[in-house]
Amino acid sequence: MSRMREEMKVVPRAAWVTAGCVYLGLVLILWFVAYRHEPGMGAWPEWLKVVFSAGVPLMMFLYVLFIGYVYGDARRRGMRHVMWTLLAILIPNAIGIILYFIVRYPLPRGCPKCGAAVSARFPFCPSCGTALAQTCPQCHRRLEPAWSHCAHCGASLQTANLRPPAPC
Ligand SMILES: [Zn+2]
Numbered sequence: 001m002s003r004m005r006e007e008m009k010v011v012p013r014a015a016w017v018t019a020g021c022v023y024l025g026l027v028l029i030l031w032f033v034a035y036r037h038e039p040g041m042g043a044w045p046e047w048l049k050v051v052f053s054a055g056v057p058l059m060m061f062l063y064v065l066f067i068g069y070v071y072g073d074a075r076r077r078g079m080r081h082v083m084w085t086l087l088a089i090l091i092p093n094a095i096g097i098i099l100y101f102i103v104r105y106p107l108p109r110g111c112p113k114c115g116a117a118v119s120a121r122f123p124f125c126p127s128c129g130t131a132l133a134q135t136c137p138q139c140h141r142r143l144e145p146a147w148s149h150c151a152h153c154g155a156s157l158q159t160a161n162l163r164p165p166a167p168c
């Protein structure tokens with residue numbers, strides 16, 4: 001539950017406000033415009049009106065919150081948050097949002113030496129230069145644990161040449 005609360009904090013306040021306005025606006029439009037002036041919807045039984053006006057605005061409310069989450073989450077992960085927010089809004093049927101959850105980077109780690117937040121993509125801390133992952137002795141790019149040769153430059157990875165793994 002506290003994990004959930006932590007994640008909710010990622011959603012910017014503007015998204016909460018927008019979601020609230022969208023929710024209220026839809027409820028008002030349904031009850032004061034659609035049900036009164038739209039002959040088809042006006043003929044609906046009362047229970048259907050209540051269910052519809054509870055469900056649809058709630059779905060839109062959650063949709064706006066998810067877009068806000070993409071914005072805040074992409075930002076803290078060091079991704080292009082504006083681009084991802086636009087994709088989440090513009091690609092229909094929430095496909096932009098789903099795509100985001102598939103490709104998002106891991107959360108930044110704290111540097112063990114200086115405490116700076118470092119994107120998981122980088123093998124070195126940008127503040128103090130501490131190695132945070134095993135890197136190639138020749139090209140200094142990040143290595144996967146199973147490699148016997150560097151996939152970036154082809155250098156042979158003798159264990160003696162390797163930097164010690166970063167303390168976690
Ligand atoms: Zn550091």
Ligand SMILES: [Zn+2]
Nearest residue numbers: 136139150153
């Ligand atoms: Zn290399």
